[in-house]
Amino acid sequence: MIAENLQQVKSTLKAGVSLVAVSKFHPAEAIKEAYDAGQRVFGESHVQELVAKEEVLPKDIEWHFIGHLQTNKVKYMAPFVSLIHSMDSMKLMKEINKQGQKCGRVIDVLLQIHVAAEETKFGFTPEEVVEMLNDGEWRTLEYVRIVGLMAMATNTDDEARIGREFESVAQLFDVLKGHFFADQPSFKELSMGMSGDYLIAQTHGSTMVRVGSKIFGERDYSSQP
Secondary structure, three states, rough: OOHHHHHHHOOOOOOEEEEEEOOOOHHHHHHHHHHOOOEEEEEHHHHHHHHHHHHHOOOOOOEEOOOOHHHHHHHHHHOOOOOOEOOHHHHHHHHHHHHHHHOOEEEEEEEEEOOOOOOOOOOOOHHHHHHHHHHOOOHHHEEEEEEEEEEOOOOOOOHHHHHHHHHHHHHHHHHHHHHHOOOOOOOOEEEOOOOOHHHHHHOOOEEEEEOOHHOOOOOOOOOOO
């Protein structure tokens, strides 16, 4: 079933859009099933769970961290994480740089942008991210590389609103690219869209979608600690 679901989702992706299979709360066996069907990029949102899965699953998996990240947890995944989607403060970026230096590797991150109505969502406002980039300290961090933006839309059935929010992030991406990253081809990713709204996100320039339930089924939250 997972293999079938995976192919169904992939068939709806535009050219150039990559799929992050969101595997949080799903067992390693389910991830292996998706892996055997050809998927290599998986997204987790809890560091302890990510580390445990990385230890038992194939080493060519590209692990993305997509949840809110506390600075004291960075060190556990710094040796292997491929991309952190949720870089939401200068403090966190400095810690990622510190741990990257210890591991001798540059860690790619996305700047998380807050555009949704929910207060529970994390991220920089557009004004805050411009201020942070203008400050310039980020340019001194040699072991962290900003490769794009990530955003979540408001959890609503109002597709027009979702579209406006995604469009605002796409426009911000273009502005930041022109002002701060024009000479950096690595700044190219726009991680927008989840199971409920990834089709909309694709029409607004998303290059990376994070899809979980459409591949693995609904998660069983009741069994989680």
